[in-house]
Amino acid sequence: xxxxxxxxxxxxxxxxxxxxxxxxxxxxxxxxxxxxxxxxxxxxxxxxxxxxxxxxxxxxxxxxxxxxxxxxxxxxxxxxxxxxxxxxxxxxxxxxxxxxxxxxxxxxxxxxxxxxxxxxxxxxxxxxxxxxxxxxxxxxxxxxxxxxxxxxxxxxxxxxxxxxxxxxxxxxxxxxxxxxxxxxxxxxxxxxxxxxxxxxxxxxxxxxxxxxxxxxxxxxxxxxxxxxxxxxxxxxxxxxxxxxxxxxxxxxxxxxxxxxxxxxxxxxxxxxxxxxxxxxxxxxxxxxxxxxxxxxxxxxxxxxxxxxxxxxxxxxxxxxxxxxxxxxxxxxxxxxxxxxxxxxxxxxxxxxxxxxxxxxxxxxxxxxxxxxxxxx
Ligand SMILES: Cc1cc2nc3c(=O)[nH]c(=O)nc-3n(C[C@H](O)[C@H](O)[C@H](O)COP(=O)(O)OP(=O)(O)OC[C@H]3O[C@@H](n4cnc5c(N)ncnc54)[C@H](O)[C@@H]3O)c2cc1C
Numbered sequence: 001x002x003x004x005x006x007x008x009x010x011x012x013x014x015x016x017x018x019x020x021x022x023x024x025x026x027x028x029x030x031x032x033x034x035x036x037x038x039x040x041x042x043x044x045x046x047x048x049x050x051x052x053x054x055x056x057x058x059x060x061x062x063x064x065x066x067x068x069x070x071x072x073x074x075x076x077x078x079x080x081x082x083x084x085x086x087x088x089x090x091x092x093x094x095x096x097x098x099x100x101x102x103x104x105x106x107x108x109x110x111x112x113x114x115x116x117x118x119x120x121x122x123x124x125x126x127x128x129x130x131x132x133x134x135x136x137x138x139x140x141x142x143x144x145x146x147x148x149x150x151x152x153x154x155x156x157x158x159x160x161x162x163x164x165x166x167x168x169x170x171x172x173x174x175x176x177x178x179x180x181x182x183x184x185x186x187x188x189x190x191x192x193x194x195x196x197x198x199x200x201x202x203x204x205x206x207x208x209x210x211x212x213x214x215x216x217x218x219x220x221x222x223x224x225x226x227x228x229x230x231x232x233x234x235x236x237x238x239x240x241x242x243x244x245x246x247x248x249x250x251x252x253x254x255x256x257x258x259x260x261x262x263x264x265x266x267x268x269x270x271x272x273x274x275x276x277x278x279x280x281x282x283x284x285x286x287x288x289x290x291x292x293x294x295x296x297x298x299x300x301x302x303x304x305x306x307x308x309x310x311x312x313x314x315x316x317x318x319x320x321x322x323x324x325x326x327x328x329x330x331x332x333x334x335x336x337x338x339x340x341x342x343x344x345x346x347x348x349x350x351x352x353x354x355x356x357x358x359x360x361x362x363x364x365x366x367x368x369x370x371x372x373x374x375x376x
Pocket of ligand 1: 015044045047208295337339
């Protein structure tokens with residue numbers, strides 16, 4: 001029997017935690033995770049939409065198959081987490097895209113036609129039908145699209161459970177920042193911010209938008225990632241008082257999304273700005289998000305405003321994730337941009353398979369890091 005590789009995972013956000021969960025539970029490999037503060041990144045800020053349909057973007061169809069498989073994988077992950085005695089935070093029920101202004105109906109029709117071309121199962125609803133499905137919608141809201149494919153997960157719960165599941169199965173977590181990785185013979189050496197050295201046969205870099213700051217990665221990683229700032233709000237409504245479905249609303253061309261948890265928490269998002277790592281919480285973003293939300297879900301005006309958070313989506317030049325073996329034994333698992341919660345299921349599975357079996361899982365090759373070499 002061949003010995004299992006010693007694996008280090010750098011970053012314990014939802015991607016690192018997801019990879020560690022699959023490594024331990026599917027392959028019996030217990031990695032060492034390194035992260036100074038696992039709950040400080042985008043994974044705790046995100047809204048948790050699992051939305052391959054809503055996120056299908058013209059020109060990015062390559063990602064669609066992966067996103068659809070990621071959504072299916074989330075139902076399996078939900079089962080796996082429950083089997084391990086952990087909450088997943090997964091919630092079905094589907095999602096609505098509502099035309100909130102008269103000018104938005106034509107856009108909804110165009111979107112519907114696009115989904116038809118992609119073969120996605122989406123239903124067109126008249127305004128009254130949409131309100132029947134989601135009674136919290138404003139009486140003035142217009143027609144809508146509904147899909148059962150797009151759902152949600154409480155990303156905070158899922159992230160904590162994935163990490164807890166990996167640790168329970170034997171993985172370890174060191175609260176250290178990895179400053180550098182380097183290859184010595186057939187071994188990888190990680191140097192932490194206190195000068196400590198750690199050895200591994202294989203290393204997975206899952207440090208989110210900061211991944212490129214680690215020394216010793218291929219040079220194309222230096223400029224591969226950029227932060228796309230996003231501000232979200234967390235409200236709390238009385239149980240049963242808020243919406244029950246994920247609602248995306250278009251009002252005069254502006255999109256706002258509202259993600260209600262069973263706990264009464266309601267997440268509203270999100271701005272998208274290219275302003276570097278500016279973490280200040282802007283009054284304007286808060287105002288715009290609430291204004292656009294109250295247009296479609298006026299009852300939320302009675303909810304408590306609990307949190308205003310800023311996070312940084314790990315953006316890439318082509319908007320696709322960076323996944324795979326960059327050098328022998330060095331795996332990159334980053335660049336998940338605005339889909340990282342959705343993609344955590346499939347990338348966790350793929351990266352774990354690649355590390356455990358030295359193979360490229362079907363579907364992953366097109367996101368290989370080497371494509372960045374050509375660009376740089
Ligand atoms: C406002 C907003 C809304 C979003 N909404 C959604 C959504 O609805 N659906 C969806 O699918 N996605 C969404 N996303 C995207 C998603 O949040 C990210 O793609 C995803 O969280 C990235 O996960 P990650 O683990 O790569 O990064 P992170 O969660 O940022 O984790 C990276 C971790 O690496 C650690 N780290 C960094 N450097 C080092 C180092 N040198 N050594 C060790 N550790 C290190 C950090 O401490 C951190 O814990 C949203 C993002 C934002 C900002």
